[in-house]
Structure formats: C-alpha cells, structure tokens
Amino acid sequence: MQRFRKTLACTALLATTLSAAFADALFVYSGAGLKKPMEEIAAIFQQQHQDATIEFNFAGSGQLLAQLATTGKGDLFIVGSEVSYQAAEKKGLVGKAYGIAHHTPAIVVLKGNPKNIQSLEDLSRDGVKVILGEPKANAIGKTAQAILKKNHLEKINDNVVSTANTVNEMAVQLTLGTADAMIATIDAVYNNPKVEIIEIPAEQNIDQIVTGGIVSSTQSPELSKAFMDLADSPEGRQIFARHGFAPVAE
Numbered sequence: 001m002q003r004f005r006k007t008l009a010c011t012a013l014l015a016t017t018l019s020a021a022f023a024d025a026l027f028v029y030s031g032a033g034l035k036k037p038m039e040e041i042a043a044i045f046q047q048q049h050q051d052a053t054i055e056f057n058f059a060g061s062g063q064l065l066a067q068l069a070t071t072g073k074g075d076l077f078i079v080g081s082e083v084s085y086q087a088a089e090k091k092g093l094v095g096k097a098y099g100i101a102h103h104t105p106a107i108v109v110l111k112g113n114p115k116n117i118q119s120l121e122d123l124s125r126d127g128v129k130v131i132l133g134e135p136k137a138n139a140i141g142k143t144a145q146a147i148l149k150k151n152h153l154e155k156i157n158d159n160v161v162s163t164a165n166t167v168n169e170m171a172v173q174l175t176l177g178t179a180d181a182m183i184a185t186i187d188a189v190y191n192n193p194k195v196e197i198i199e200i201p202a203e204q205n206i207d208q209i210v211t212g213g214i215v216s217s218t219q220s221p222e223l224s225k226a227f228m229d230l231a232d233s234p235e236g237r238q239i240f241a242r243h244g245f246a247p248v249a250e
Contacts, residue, residue, distance in 0.1 A: 024051045026223060027073070029064040031080040031139065032166035032209060033103070033188050037240045038078065041231050045241075048230075052223060060138030060165045068093050068215065075224045078212030078231070080139035080167075080185070085211035094213045098232045101245035103208040105143055106186045107198035108174060117182045120153055120204060123181055129161045131173050131182035137165040139208060144183040147206050171195070190244025210240070211249060 030038045035058050042054045057064065057074075061084035067093060077094045079085055080103045088094045109117050115128055123130050133141025135212055141163065148154050161179050164170040167188035174182050175194045185208070189195045212231060214224045230236050237247040 007229055007247050022226055023227060024049075024220070024223065025053045025055070026075045028054060028078065028227075029068055029074055029215075030056050030057050030058050030076075031061055031064070031084075031210075032058045032080045032168050033080055033138075033140075033185060034058075034078060035168075035244065038231075039074075039241045040239050040243075041227075041236055044235070045227055045230055049223065050225065051184075054227075058166075058180040060134070060141075061164065061174060062134075062137045062142075065093075066137075066248070072217050074215045075218040075220055076212060076227060080210055081143060082211045083142065083208075084139045085213065092216060094215055098212050098228050099209045099238040099248050100212060100232055101210045101237060101247055103139070103185050103187065103210050103215050103245060105140060105183055105205060105208065106200055107181055108171075108184050108189050108195050109181045109198060110174065110177070111194050111196055113196055113198075117181050117198060119198070120147070120156070120200060122149055123156045123159060123183075124153060125159075128181065130156060130159045131162045131164065131170050131177040131179040132160050133167065133170060133184070134163040134165050138167065140167055140170075140183070140185055140188075143206055143208055143209060147183065147200070147204070150206065152156075187244035210245065224228035 046052055061079040065088050077088055085097055132144050135141040135145050148156055162173055167184050170182050170184050171189055186197055212228060218224050240248055
C-alpha cells in the first residue's frame, strides 16, 4: 500500500512538472514576413520570463491557418493582414484581435528600375515580368489580387511569371532576376540595397494590418497574453518600426 501511495505521488509530481513545463512553452504561428521583429520581441520576452521557451512556425498566412485548423494546437497566431486573422476567427480558432503595425503593399523593382516602372498600370505593359504572392498561401498574394481587381487591372496576371508562398521567397526571386517587379510589402525589402520601392497611391492601394491574437485552445493563456501585450506595446511597435513596419494609431 505504501509503495502504491509513493507511485501515485510520483505520478502526480510528474504530471505537475509536465504541466508546468508546457505552461512555460509558447508555440507561435507567425507570418514569414514578420520574422525579424517577432524574433526580436521574443528575445525581450524571454529576458522578462526566463523560464519561458518560444517556438516559432514561420510560413505564409494561408499555410499557418491550415496547420492550426488541422492540429488545433498552439498559443499565438500572428499574421500579415486582418483578413487572414479574421479567417481564423470565423473558425473559432483564435480570440481577440490585436492590430500591431501597417504591412503596406508597394511595387518593388530591381535597383535602377531598368523597365522604368512607375505605376500599377506599368505592370501590364508587354514584356514586363511580374512576381506575385500565392493567394492561397499568403496575405500579400490575396491582397495583391484585391488591388488588381479594385483598379480593374486583372490583366497584370498575364505578365506573372512566378508566384511564391512567402514575401521572403518573392524578394529572393526578384533579386535573382526572375522578374522585373513584384507587389510586396514595404517592410519585406526594407534596407535591401538591390531593390527600389514604388509606392502605390493610397486611393489605389489596400493597406494591411499585422494582426495577432491568442489561440483558443492555448494551454498557457496568461503567458500568451503577456506576449501579445508586449508585441502590442509601444516597445513592440517600435521594434516593428525599426524593421520598416509603420505603427498603427493607438
């Protein structure tokens, strides 16, 4: 009987230990284009919560949503647009939305702008090769198609030579000379010496907001909220700003 009690005590202790371990671990679904600011925020968070561990899954928002819907597990979901977050919200996978920073689309061309591209209309010219995001995989792909539709420029799709699952992949393809231009976010090529940014006029553009929140099934709600509060704080927004993301109004 005494041995049985000891076994029960050991089992209870192990369960408590494992529960505590999981409670201090965060699994974050994050848009690939948010990698730099998210890792910087995570480093500060771990200084403040030294027992916490953070694991990131960086991918396109569509991919992240599919993974979250399949597994039902994780703690935080942070993506490049409100629309992408709302898709998870409609499925009951996430809670309150935090709007963190602007993720503004622009035309990006190679340094020197050899094709003299100055506008969205120029992307439809004969001989201009364009890269876009894959609409089913990432936020910018979906937003780019919405921008083309808004401006009745769907014919630009005839010039698309490649689509990519993340903005990072798009930037690599452009700098390798695969195309002449792409519609990506300003922050995706921030401080990249190989490219130039052509801003899309506000009346033609569709802005995106980096949006995040807590996964409904999280096992660490308090720690998850602490992370989101940091990301959404003035300090968190300054980190995003250093990486080319304009802050949203308070």
